Amino acid sequence: MAELAGILRTELVRYSPDEKLPSSRALVERFRVSPVTVSRALAALAAEGLVVTRPGAGAFRARPRAGGARPGDTSWQQVALSAEAGEDAVPRSVDASGVLATLSEPPAGVLELNGGYLHPALQPERALAAALARAGRRPGAWGRPPVEGVGELRAWFAREIGGPAGTVTPSDVLITAGGQSALTAALRALAPPGAPVLVESPTYPGMLAAARASGLRPVPVPADAHGVRTDLLAPAFRASGARLLVLQPLFQNPSGAVLAEERRAEVLRAAREAGAFVVEDDFARRLAHEDAPPLPPALAADDPDGIVVHVCSLTKFTSPSLRVGALAARGPALDRLRAIHVVDNFFVPRPLQEAALELVGSPAWSRHRRTVAAELRARREALLSALRRELPQLTVEYVPPGGFHVWVRLPDGTDDTALAAAAFREGVAVAPGRPYYAAEPEAPHLRLSFASVAGTAELAEGVARLRRAVGQIAPAG
């Protein structure tokens, strides 16, 4: 540790004040030491006043204190931030770590099998640039859009969600700043702080974080290869008193499962009996693989009574920066959603909405769809065959017909967090299964993404590195 601190102390002179140091991950990589050694070395330098560390942001070269300037003391904030309104108050628990893990780029040399977006080479970059240029030339492109969104774009989303029957109308749709914003608005609008919300188990950690940040209490309902276990749904509504269920019926994250035909009606029936809303997070409809069976319609497409609140987004299929999504709902819920959306954000910037319209109306749109479908299938197969070859002791219970991930079961007793850390040291970023569970996991898992590396060669190499990590981790007991 002292040796590492010494090296870093020497290197620090090359950094300007407030410049960010390499991430802990990068230091682990470069010096082939454990994360604990890195954090101790950084703590030593921080104690010397040479670096400043910010949890979640990294370490920075400290500013030299000017002669007269009084050094700041923010320690009073700990008291202020832990103050609660009363004994029964709901703490504002915000844990962004699960989200940050997939949003931050791994250091150079580490293969990204933990990504939530298409690799840049798979993004329609040229079509996006052209769409933005055309959007900028549209008259009034910088003007104030209606708070609900540009009419033409609402109409496009309504057709996409409702299908040819036209069961979703443009006035049912709100344009949002991507799917995460839409989810946050839905969770905030549909349940008061302190309320329970039923979630699939396992499920997307970003949704769990958003629910908890809104003061909601996620209650897990087990899911299998056919989607959420509907036999457990009615009892879960009764036991929890929840009036809200969040699910991803299509290519669920992390499992890739599709909600089975017979369960679709059961979900709606259980919600209707409980007087509850169903938030349908339809994030992956455009991520069907080439060999996927025909897709079921959105739950929202056959929902006259406004049970379903539909969430979708263009981001996953295009670029993380095309933060344009939609909410669709009916009745007073729509009014509530609009109010939350307006108070939180006003509206989505018009140039982005216009760029989205240009993109979905261009010939590149359906071409991109075919490319993505073929590429995702090829990558999924490459990953699965590498896993079968190199790591036969891991179980892939389900071959996902869409989405970006396979969900891999580890031998009982494996510490998934330790394995992910070991894999990182070997040069491959993977997601441990733990954060996907609202309560205790039923078994250890990893989530492996095949969408965010450059190609199939990287998938094979990533699995080889994962195999080396598995060799270092012995299952407990």
Place this chain on the structure above:
Amino acid sequence: MAELAGILRTELVRYSPDEKLPSSRALVERFRVSPVTVSRALAALAAEGLVVTRPGAGAFRARPRAGGARPGDTSWQQVALSAEAGEDAVPRSVDASGVLATLSEPPAGVLELNGGYLHPALQPERALAAALARAGRRPGAWGRPPVEGVGELRAWFAREIGGPAGTVTPSDVLITAGGQSALTAALRALAPPGAPVLVESPTYPGMLAAARASGLRPVPVPADAHGVRTDLLAPAFRASGARLLVLQPLFQNPSGAVLAEERRAEVLRAAREAGAFVVEDDFARRLAHEDAPPLPPALAADDPDGIVVHVCSLTKFTSPSLRVGALAARGPALDRLRAIHVVDNFFVPRPLQEAALELVGSPAWSRHRRTVAAELRARREALLSALRRELPQLTVEYVPPGGFHVWVRLPDGTDDTALAAAAFREGVAVAPGRPYYAAEPEAPHLRLSFASVAGTAELAEGVARLRRAVGQIAPAG
């Protein structure tokens, strides 16, 4: 009423299903009837199944029901949406009406003296289009930015906020999707649901709505022409137990007041004693009028202990769709803000951040600043002289040296809401003072905006119309 319903019934055939009807305001305008008559006529048509009304969104032509389709029934939602988590739970109260009033365009023919943005003719439209085009050509423009924002833009905001002394560093700054998003994140991050928050009285209704939507309880502290009354601040902290104060030290909305030099230190001292944060909503720094005295620095520029959380945005000075703003903070508060920001929104679209960078780095930026300073001063003077000439019975207690509005005191006993409605019927949109108060107003007021009409002629005509409305409204008793 029956006559209006009859006319509308005939006109409805020209609308396609789900098409929006003219707004109630437009119908009031066009048929010279009262808002009550319009809403009764629409209710009659809704009862006949010809139109569908959505509170806040307007009236739409109903879809003809298909033979087999069951009409939907969303009435169960009223029960679901009123469910609270427990007796002590904080209701999720979301009132977007104050925000929607200034965000929606008035109908044609109505002069906009209730706007929160520059008139399109005052927006730097050509520079914005050029900035977007250049942004689109930047390499990686559509890529994933760091969740905290693009480094170069964080550095620019840090210099703007901290001034030449460099007291705010790029790592203190988070890029947000405009000022409202930043305010929402600050309110959500810094106080738990149910907690009190001290606010100026009067203050910006969009902030009151965001505070209430986050479950906070606004506690008003009177403000005068020198900003918030610091003699009342320490007692307010003690009586309420608040650990959060929100204020606009520069060109406050609605009064235009600048926090006086001697009060600046008192605000920080009172907050320090209470162990409280100060959210500094510095929305109007770039809206100084040509004749404004030198601007005081941001409170955040001299705040080593992280008391101040600074909020600012480019929107007011440029275009409502350049939704790029910043939060600046220190210590654990910054970590909390980052977590809320990431969980709610992930990040701000990169093309918008790049366009903002292009714009602030272009020669158009300082040119635009001079234009805005001169135009706002000329418009303010035109409005004030029209008011003196036409409406000497109204009192302008303070001539604002910056911002978009004058705050006009009405004779005691005037019903400001009724006056605003009468003004609307006369063809001028103004903001009644009531929504600017967290509790009872100390006197009736109107807020008049001089930034969002085409020019000074419209201001004179707007005041003439307002005079006709005043003539119709007799002060009570």
